[in-house]
Amino acid sequence: MIYIAFDIDGTLYDCSPIVGHAFEQGIDEFLVQNPALNLRKPSTDEIMKLVGIPVSEIFATLFPTLSQELSHKLNDCCTEKLANLVLQQKGIILSGVIETIPVLYNKGYGLLTASNGRKEYVEAVLTAYGLTPYFLHITALEDIDLHDKTQLLAYYKKTIPDCEILIMAGDRTNDLVAAQENGVPFIGCAFGHNDAEIAHCKWIAYSFYEIPDVVDSIRKAFTSEKYY
Numbered sequence: 570m571i572y573i574a575f576d577i578d579g580t581l582y583d584c585s586p587i588v589g590h591a592f593e594q595g596i597d598e599f600l601v602q603n604p605a606l607n608l609r610k611p612s613t614d615e616i617m618k619l620v621g622i623p624v625s626e627i628f629a630t631l632f633p634t635l636s637q638e639l640s641h642k643l644n645d646c647c648t649e650k651l652a653n654l655v656l657q658q659k660g661i662i663l664s665g666v667i668e669t670i671p672v673l674y675n676k677g678y679g680l681l682t683a684s685n686g687r688k689e690y691v692e693a694v695l696t697a698y699g700l701t702p703y704f705l706h707i708t709a710l711e712d713i714d715l716h717d718k719t720q721l722l723a724y725y726k727k728t729i730p731d732c733e734i735l736i737m738a739g740d741r742t743n744d745l746v747a748a749q750e751n752g753v754p755f756i757g758c759a760f761g762h763n764d765a766e767i768a769h770c771k772w773i774a775y776s777f778y779e780i781p782d783v784v785d786s787i788r789k790a791f792t793s794e795k796y797y
Contacts, residue, residue, distance in 0.1 A: 570678075570679055570732060571677075571788060572678065573673065573735075573736045573784065574681040574682065574736065574737050576744050576761075577684040577686055577694055578621070578686065579621070579741060579761030581666050581777075582655075582662055583660060584660045584690075587655070589613035591654055592610060592647050592650075594646075595651075596643065599647075615631065619631070621685060621741040621744075623717050625641075625644065628640045628641075649689065652689045655694055655697050656697050657697075662694075662698050665778040666698070667699075667700070668778070670703050674703040678784065679705045679729065680704045681706050681729070683722060684709070685710065686709070687709060687711065691707055691709060695707065705729075706725075717743070717747070718743065718747045719750050721747075722735065722747050722748070726753070734753075734788065736754045737753055737754070737756070738755075738758055738780065739755075739761075740758040740764070740767060741761070741766055742767070755767075755771075756787070757770035757773045758774055758780075759773050760777065772786065772787060
């Protein structure tokens with residue numbers, strides 16, 4: 570069986586219109602609980618430059634003076650606000666996703682998530698657009714105490730049943746690295762946050778509509794030595 574592990578932000582969804590507002594709301598709520606602190610609210614650009622790395626690292630980078638405990642609490646506040654905005658469909662589901670996910674499902678592919686984001690966020694994206702029934706696993710790093718999606722792909726390789734081919738689909742270097750380190754094919758999604766990071770990849774989709782054809786090409790060429 571062929572499984573496809575999808576990155577979320579920049580591959581299925583674009584949170585950039587709402588992430589700045591979510592952080593503002595989350596920080597405001599956090600400061601009510603911790604009035605002695607003085608935190609600068611990061612801009613959307615600052616946040617989006619970090620999207621793709623594990624969420625704990627995003628907060629450690631944006632708020633380096635916070636203790637690990639307080640950083641985690643702020644993370645909770647901001648994630649809750651972001652998930653609420655996602656569920657209100659305030660962000661952007663990328664073109665072709667709603668139409669193409671059922672196509673992949675009906676072809677018999679197993680659909681997985683491979684995100685460095687929090688589970689609450691991933692679940693909100695899939696729920697908001699009716700995509701949850703098509704996915705076999707919504708596994709987040711915090712579920713099994715993993716550090717990044719490289720480890721998540723390794724976990725999938727060991728645990729998912731009847732896996733003949735596992736494919737990683739994403740738009741950032743960290744997605745490509747996760748695929749390379751696990752020896753699995755990679756689809757570069759050249760419609761996400763940073764096309765230049767995956768422009769040299771062997772398998773590229775220029776819209777989400779192209780992914781079924783790219784998966785078919787990978788399946789036919791699976792005996793090739795290079796998947797990237």
